[in-house]
Amino acid sequence: xxxxxxxxxxxxxxxxxxxxxxxxxxxxxxxxxxxxxxxxxxxxxxxxxxxxxxxxxxxxxxxxxxxxxxxxxxxxxxxxxxxxxxxx
Numbered sequence: 042x043x044x045x046x047x048x049x050x051x052x053x054x055x056x057x058x059x060x061x062x063x064x065x066x067x068x069x070x071x072x073x074x075x076x077x078x079x080x081x082x083x084x085x086x087x088x089x090x091x092x093x094x095x096x097x098x099x100x101x102x103x104x105x106x107x108x109x110x111x112x113x114x115x116x117x118x119x120x121x122x123x124x125x126x127x128x129x
Contacts, residue, residue: 092117
């Protein structure tokens with residue numbers, strides 16, 4: 042995936058079926074200037090994740106690849122931003 046000439050990479054990260062992939066980022070190095078967009082809201086269920094769950098998923102990726110390499114746009118992203126960047 043990192044061989045693809047793209048600035049950002051979107052990865053599935055909400056469904057438990059894809060949760061096993063997160064540790065891949067413990068060893069993989071995201072190149073400078075690249076962004077990771079973790080998909081933290083499941084589209085396969087009518088239940089919407091709690092913002093705390095969304096924030097936790099975003100923070101897991103930020104801890105692995107660096108907070109400056111993760112972008113997200115979901116309820117819970119604001120919680121993660123405050124926790125990762127110390128913003129009120």
